[in-house]
Amino acid sequence: MSENLKTSLRYYGISPWEIEVIYGFLNSRFSISQEEIEPNDENFVSFLDVDIPLAFNEEFFQWFDFRRWEKIKDVFKEMKRRRGSGNALKIQLNFLGDPKIVFVIDIDEKRWYDNAIEKIDFVLELLPYHLNPEKLPSDITEIIYRFDTNSIRWRLNSARSQNKEYVFRGDSWKVST
DSSP states (O other): OOSSOEEEEEEESOOHHHHHHHHHHHHTTSEEEEEEOOOOOTTOSEEEEEEESSOSSHHHHHHHOHHHHHHHHHHHHHHHHHHOSSSOEEEEEEEOSSSEEEEEEOOSSHHHHHHHHHHGGGHHHHHHHHTOTTTSOTTEEEEEEEEETTTTEEEEEEEEESSOEEEEETTEEEEOO
16 A cells, blocks of 8 residues: 555645644655645634545554554644634545545534544444445545534535535435535
């Protein structure tokens, strides 16, 4: 799996120290391109978008090393702690499998933010159910998860195919208008 995999970091409002630490953890497994971008969401002071060029699955965590993953999660939690409550930080993790799995972490309350970070790994257990072709709209290329603070877990939020967008409501997919 380590044959020169490339990842990218796009960010704004992230300190050089934070980028350096994240870069260090990823650099041992990937070649990295990084780009400081202009702020594109007025609701957030800081934004980090990370592409992981592998599928979100058990093999990824075994290959990447679970301890390394735990350290990255610690950095994400420290980033939130340094910024305080409110919508100060948004992180988007993109696992580039088929379909692409995206986690959007944009919770204002620190304890829920930390909880969301800790529970990303738990989605692995639900993935076979969520990706069941009988339940998923056809030709999906991307699935987006958001953390639900009411149920205290990650939930399917939306999905995209080449020409349609869907939202997950209740227990089914609906075409987005």
